Amino acid sequence: MDGPLSGIRVLDAATLFAGPLAATLLADFGAEVVKIEHPGGDPVRSHGAQREGVGLWWKMLGRGKKSVTLYLGAPDGQEIFRRMVAEADVVIENFRPGTLERWGLGYDRLCEINPRVVLARVTGFGQIGPYAQRPGFGTLAEAMSGFAAVTGEPDGPPTLPPFGLADGITALTTAFAIMTALRARDATGRGQQIDMAIIEPILTLLGPQLIAYDQLGELQPRMGNRSSNNAPRNIYRTADDGWVAVSTSAQTVAERVLRLVGRPDLTEQPWFASGAERARHADELDAAVGAWIAQRDTETVLREFEAAEAAVAPVYTAADVLADPQFRALGTIAELHDDELGPIRMQNILFRLSETPGRIRWTGPPLGAHTAEVLSTYGVDAAELDRLRTAGVIR
CATH class of the missing domain: 3.30.1540.10 (formyl-coa transferase, domain 3)
Structure with missing residues (x-):
């Protein structure tokens, strides 16, 4: 076994952070993850710091995944995607609600193809409700959840985190939800649909704020670095x-x-x-x-x-983390070789299992690096690859 999730096939059709990071966590423990990207690439490839035009965030977020370009808005792309779903265990997507249905790839259709498939749908506001069609990002969740309202100095404004906090929390929750759905499938033989709204998981981490307001009418004020539960802190x-x-x-x-x-x-x-x-x-x-x-x-x-x-x-910076002996002892930082950048260091897998440990198999690959390899297993020959490339369905 190449990890405890060896044999689990995941189609990562999501973009940017929450959905793709959930897929990364599964890949770290052996799942076969195919990253399905628009021929223009996942925007995360150009998001944040770059070296020589290579996106560094992608190197971490795309690790252990096979990159396949496929335009799902085209009938040819949809047909190939259906072939891939027939052999998949999990599909992760974050399109606006209704998009998959418009493409003939809604959950009902996917179930007809493969009743065992688990479809994880990660959106800002969920699949239903008055906000479902709004564009949604982690920043909005950090604001709407109450996180920003309690963060910052007492005499200052509400404060947002300078990184993807809500997205990261949602990724962890999505990975847990997927594993829960797979465990249920062991008992029922059927997959199911996961509706994951980014505005929700961060609420759980805010602790007793909702129940304190419900029962006492109390709102937690901004306290800077202090705590309402103890001091000195x-x-x-x-x-x-x-x-x-x-x-x-x-x-x-x-x-x-x-x-x-x-x-x-x-x-x-x-x-x-x-x-x-x-x-x-x-x-x-x-x-x-x-x-x-x-x-x-x-x-x-x-x-x-x-x-x-x-x-x-x-209080550490990234430079301090890389030099710290405790992180080194735990193996928190992975030292890897990247085909484009050479030696590279990044966060290692999240936890250590004594019997079935995970590992980072490779760093985020170039766009479409595995398109021909993967699609050939679904009956796409060289002639069809050329036709799809000319039509802009793949790159």
């Missing part, structure tokens, strides 16, 4: 202009921190025994912890906190 500047994060989610850790910074008197206050009460005294606690940290360089702060068994971490 913040980012503090060190003497050498570094930054460290401190967390005291456990009562014993809070006590250790205050003893370390020379303020054991604060631990004796009646309010100190409750995380929520400590949060109401965050100004006083931050002043004590911040003053102590500001007088020491980053290395000293980390060493003293570790000796005191208190929770602290440096």
Whole structure:
């Protein structure tokens, strides 16, 4: 077996981030993933940083996938896609609701071809409802979920994350949904349709905010780097202009921190025994912890906190992550060879399985690198390839 998902065939017909990343996670653990791209390519190929005209995000997002160009808006492309679905286990798509149906590729039609297929549909707002036809991206989910409203400084505006947070959360959820549907198929023999709206998964990670408003009428305010559940909890500047994060989610850790910074008197206050009460005294606690940290360089702060068994971490950049010994020990960063760029480093697979580990088989391939190879297995010979290429159905 080349991974625990060996034998699972996935057609990744989605673009950009959420759907394709879900397919990447499946590929990491052995699924055979065919990336079906418009002849112009997935926009992620030109999204973000590039080296010598090669998109770097694609190298991570396209890893372990075979790239096939196929224009699904053309009848010839639709016919080939139906042949591919007949042998697939999973299809992932993120077209606007109704697009697949207009092409004769809706779930009812796919089920006729292959009753065991699982169709994962990833859209901004889902397949139904008044917003279903709106263009939807992760940014809108970060706004509508309430995430932006609680992020940022108290006197500042709502703040969006500078990366695809909602898309990433949706990708993880979609991969889980696909595995759940495949497990159900083991029992029923039938596939099913997954309706995944990007506005939904991020809500779960926001914790008790909805139920707190429902039951108490309370809305969580913006608090910067502080927490409403415990203190001290913040980012503090060190003497050498570094930054460290401190967390005291456990009562014993809070006590250790205050003893370390020379303020054991604060631990004796009646309010100190409750995380929520400590949060109401965050100004006083931050002043004590911040003053102590500001007088020491980053290395000293980390060493003293570790000796005191208190929770602290440096604020890293990507450069720091690549150099960190803990990430190195875990194998968090994969070192690979890319045919276009040579040596390349990226995030490794998400988790380690002791018996059936996954692996990155290759980095994101050039556009259409596997078109002839893959389509030949579905009866497309050289003459038909030439005809399809001339018609603009493939590239």
